[in-house]
Amino acid sequence: MKQFYQDFLSPESVSRLSRLDLIARLVVEGYITGLHKSPYHGFSAEFAEHRQYMAGDSLRYLDWKVYGRTDRMYIKRFEEETNLKSHIILDVSGSMGFQGSGAMTKLRYGSVLAAALAFLMIKQRDSVGLVTFSDKMKSYVPPRSVQSQLKEILKVLSSAEPSGVTITGDILHTLAERIPVRGLVVLISDLIVEPCELIHCLKHFRHNGHEVLVFHVLDPKELNLDYSAETRFTDMETGRQLTTQPWHIRETYLSMMKERLSSLVHQMHDISVDYAKFTTDVPFDRALSEYLAKRKKLY
Numbered sequence: 001m002k003q004f005y006q007d008f009l010s011p012e013s014v015s016r017l018s019r020l021d022l023i024a025r026l027v028v029e030g031y032i033t034g035l036h037k038s039p040y041h042g043f044s045a046e047f048a049e050h051r052q053y054m055a056g057d058s059l060r061y062l063d064w065k066v067y068g069r070t071d072r073m074y075i076k077r078f079e080e081e082t083n084l085k086s087h088i089i090l091d092v093s094g095s096m097g098f099q100g101s102g103a104m105t106k107l108r109y110g111s112v113l114a115a116a117l118a119f120l121m122i123k124q125r126d127s128v129g130l131v132t133f134s135d136k137m138k139s140y141v142p143p144r145s146v147q148s149q150l151k152e153i154l155k156v157l158s159s160a161e162p163s164g165v166t167i168t169g170d171i172l173h174t175l176a177e178r179i180p181v182r183g184l185v186v187l188i189s190d191l192i193v194e195p196c197e198l199i200h201c202l203k204h205f206r207h208n209g210h211e212v213l214v215f216h217v218l219d220p221k222e223l224n225l226d227y228s229a230e231t232r233f234t235d236m237e238t239g240r241q242l243t244t245q246p247w248h249i250r251e252t253y254l255s256m257m258k259e260r261l262s263s264l265v266h267q268m269h270d271i272s273v274d275y276a277k278f279t280t281d282v283p284f285d286r287a288l289s290e291y292l293a294k295r296k297k298l299y
Contacts, residue, residue, distance in 0.1 A: 024115035091189030093134035097162030100221025102280030134164030172201035
């Protein structure tokens with residue numbers, strides 16, 4: 001049974017399923033069953049209500065049953081301690097519709113990430129909302145922690161279609177002002193935008209006290225430009241085309257890509273934004289681990 005769930009951490013396995021609600025549950029349960037350091041073998045509300053014991057903690061709240069089963073010390077936490085407001089911001093622009101050698105498009109991969117994160121957050125009794133955008137804000141679901149919230153989020157994600165150009169400036173600045181309570185902002189995008197514009201937006205969130213986690217989603221072909229024949233490339237946002245022999249430009253392309261990614265990493269680090277890069281063939285558990293690591297820093 002454990003292997004059954006963990007199989008669905010693979011994008012290739014997930015690509016054979018259509019129902020996003022089922023995918024979200026299987027991805028999260030697959031992840032939880034693989035948490036060998038966790039005292040839990042399944043998913044329950046308790047998962048959100050414990051943290052590891054740290055020096056100075058009162059033994060009054062130590063969970064002795066967990067200690068007896070695992071020989072690890074965990075402190076009970078209460079709902080008011082763990083509640084976190086999160087906003088998942090998903091890029092649904094035209095470029096997110098690209099699929100090269102990955103098992104799914106960037107948008108589908110990002111939608112599965114968003115669905116799994118929402119599933120996990122609500123199970124942890126956190127509040128989660130969703131924003132989708134391209135050249136304008138396409139949808140806004142305010143954060144809530146009730147179970148019915150997941151259905152609303154999955155409805156939006158299931159109907160998302162790639163279209164329009166990526167414009168982050170006005171949209172993210174407006175959103176930064178619209179979110180009144182400090183919390184966690186998770187941006188899922190291929191980041192095909194001007195880096196200075198993106199960093200300026202992220203600074204706005206940080207200035208307002210929000211923690212920010214960026215999931216940079218790319219297709220493997222975008223990283224390696226592994227084409228063996230003359231190819232016509234089409235900009236999926238503007239429609240512009242270029243026909244070329246990729247092996248002639250590959251070295252320059254890879255150098256520019258490496259420089260761009262390195263610059264993004266350093267600029268985000270400078271403003272205390274957590275950044276993680278994924279290609280659409282990377283198992284989904286890595287993203288969930290990045291989220292939980294970020295969440296742990298908040299408490």
